[in-house]
Amino acid sequence: MLRWVIPAAAMILAGAIGASADPYVWPLPAWMPRPPVPADNPMSAAKVDLGRHLFYDARLSRDGTVACASCHDQARAFTDGRARAIGIDSIAGLKNAPGLANAGYFPALTWANPHMSSLEFQALVPLFGENPEEMGSVGHEEEIFARLSVDTYYAAAFPAAFPDHPAPDLYTITRALAAFQRSLISVDSPYDRYKYWGEADAISDAAKRGEELFFDHRFECYHCHQGILFTDNLQTARSAEPEIGFHNTGLYDPYPAALPGLIEITGRPEDAGRFRTPSLRNVAVTAPYMHDGSIPDLRGVLAHYAGAGRAPGHPMKDGMIAGFTATDAEITDIIAFLESLTDQGFLTNPATSDPWPEGHAARSRRMMPPREAK
Numbered sequence: 001m002l003r004w005v006i007p008a009a010a011m012i013l014a015g016a017i018g019a020s021a022d023p024y025v026w027p028l029p030a031w032m033p034r035p036p037v038p039a040d041n042p043m044s045a046a047k048v049d050l051g052r053h054l055f056y057d058a059r060l061s062r063d064g065t066v067a068c069a070s071c072h073d074q075a076r077a078f079t080d081g082r083a084r085a086i087g088i089d090s091i092a093g094l095k096n097a098p099g100l101a102n103a104g105y106f107p108a109l110t111w112a113n114p115h116m117s118s119l120e121f122q123a124l125v126p127l128f129g130e131n132p133e134e135m136g137s138v139g140h141e142e143e144i145f146a147r148l149s150v151d152t153y154y155a156a157a158f159p160a161a162f163p164d165h166p167a168p169d170l171y172t173i174t175r176a177l178a179a180f181q182r183s184l185i186s187v188d189s190p191y192d193r194y195k196y197w198g199e200a201d202a203i204s205d206a207a208k209r210g211e212e213l214f215f216d217h218r219f220e221c222y223h224c225h226q227g228i229l230f231t232d233n234l235q236t237a238r239s240a241e242p243e244i245g246f247h248n249t250g251l252y253d254p255y256p257a258a259l260p261g262l263i264e265i266t267g268r269p270e271d272a273g274r275f276r277t278p279s280l281r282n283v284a285v286t287a288p289y290m291h292d293g294s295i296p297d298l299r300g301v302l303a304h305y306a307g308a309g310r311a312p313g314h315p316m317k318d319g320m321i322a323g324f325t326a327t328d329a330e331i332t333d334i335i336a337f338l339e340s341l342t343d344q345g346f347l348t349n350p351a352t353s354d355p356w357p358e359g360h361a362a363r364s365r366r367m368m369p370p371r372e373a374k
C-alpha cells in the first residue's frame with residue numbers, strides 16, 4: 001500500500017490549498033485522473049459518508065426492505081448475482097443490475113440511455129421509478145424524509161454535508177448518493193499492478209497470454225472494451241469530449257420488443273439491439289452477464305463471441321463481432337486475463353462497506369442478494 005502514500009499526501013496538500021474545511025481525498029494513483037464532478041455538487045468527506053449511509057439504508061424504500069445495496073452488493077462489485085433485478089414486493093425487472101465500480105467515469109449511465117448522464121438524476125429512477133418498481137418510494141417522499149430526520153446519525157450528517165440546505169430531501173439525498181458513488185473507484189487489480197506498477201509477477205502466465213489474445217485482431221475484444229476501464233465509455237476530469245459506445249453484439253434477432261436497445265430512445269433503425277459496452281473491471285465477480293443476464297458465465301460469453309453472436313444474422317450487428325476459432329486453452333487464458341481485473345481491495349474496502357450496525361433499523365429488514373456458500 002506504500003505506493004498510495006505519495007499521491008494521497010499530494011492530494012491532501014492540494015485540498016488544503018483549496019482551503020476547504022472538509023477536503024475529499026480521491027483514492028487514486030497519479031496515473032488516473034479523477035472523474036468529472038458537477039459544479040453544483042462538489043465532493044466533501046462528509047457528503048460521501050452521508051451518501052454511503054443512504055446507499056445502505058432500506059428506509060429509503062416504501063416498506064423499509066430495499067436499499068440501493070439490495071441490488072448493488074459490494075462483494076459482487078455492486079451487482080446482485082441475479083440475471084434480472086428483483087425489487088420491492090419481489091417485482092421482477094427486465095434488466096441485469098450493472099456494477100458501480102468507476103460509475104463516476106461513465107458519461108451515459110444504464111444499459112441503453114444516452115441521456116442518463118448524471119448520477120444525481122439516476123438515483124431518482126430506483127427510488128421513484130414505476131417501470132419496474134424498485135424501491136417503491138413514489139408518493140411516500142414526506143414519510144421517508146421524516147423517517148430519516150429522526151435518526152441520530154442523519155441529524156448531524158445532513159447539516160455537516162449540506163450546511164446551507166441541511167434537511168433530508170430530494171436535493172440532498174440524490175447529491176449525497178451521487179458523491180458516494182463517485183468514490184467507488186476500482187483501479188487496483190493484479191493487472192494494474194502488473195501493467196502500471198511494473199510488478200512482473202502480479203498476474204499468472206495464463207493471464208499474460210490472455211492479455212495478448214484480448215488485444216489480438218483474431219478476437220477484437222479491445223475495440224469496444226478499450227482503455228483504462230475496458231469500455232469505450234469514459235469521461236474524466238481531463239476529457240475534452242466524453243466517449244460513448246453502444247453496440248449490437250448479435251444476442252437476439254430480432255431483439256425482444258420489451259428490450260430493443262438504444263433504438264427505444266433514439267428511434268433510429270441502426271440503433272436496434274445496441275447496448276452500452278460494459279466495463280470489464282471486476283467482471284469475474286459480476287455474473288450473470290449481458291443487459292438481460294442471459295449468459296451465465298464467462299465461458300458462455302466467449303462462446304457467444306466465437307459464434308459471431310448467439311444470433312449471428314442480426315442486420316445491425318457490429319462488424320467487429322465476426323466470430324473466431326480458438327482452442328480451449330486460449331479461451332482459458334482469456335478468462336485468466338479477465339480474472340486478473342478483479343480488485344479484491346475494492347470488493348472489501350471498509351470505506352465503502354455497510355456502515356450500519358447489526359440490528360439497526362436501516363438494515364434489519366433489508367433484503368440482500370444471497371451470498372454463495374464459501
Ligand code: HEC
Pocket residue numbers: 055066067068069070071072085086087088093095096097098099100103106108109110111112119122123126127133134135177181
Ligand atoms: C431492484 C434492484 C435495484 C435497486 C434497489 C437499485 N438499483 Fe441501481 N440498477 C438496477 C438495474 C436493473 C440497473 C440497470 C437499469 C437500466 O439499464 O435501465 C441499475 C443501474 C444503476 C446505475 C447505472 C450504473 C451504470 O454503470 O450505468 C446506477 C448509478 C445505479 N443503478 C445506482 C443505484 C442507486 C443509487 C440506488 C439506490 C437509490 C439503486 N441503484 C437501487 C437495479 C437496482
Ligand code: HEC
Pocket residue numbers: 219220221222223224225246247248249251275276277278279280283286288289290291292298301302305318320321334
Ligand atoms: C463491437 C463491440 C464489442 C466487441 C468487439 C466485444 N464486446 Fe464484449 N460487450 C460489448 C457490449 C455492447 C456488451 C453488452 C451487450 C449486451 O448486453 O447486449 C458486451 C458484453 C461483454 C461481457 C459481459 C459483461 C457484463 O458485465 O455483462 C463480457 C465479459 C465481454 N463483453 C467480453 C468481451 C470479450 C472477451 C471480447 C472479445 C472476444 C468482447 N467482449 C468483444 C461490446 C463488445
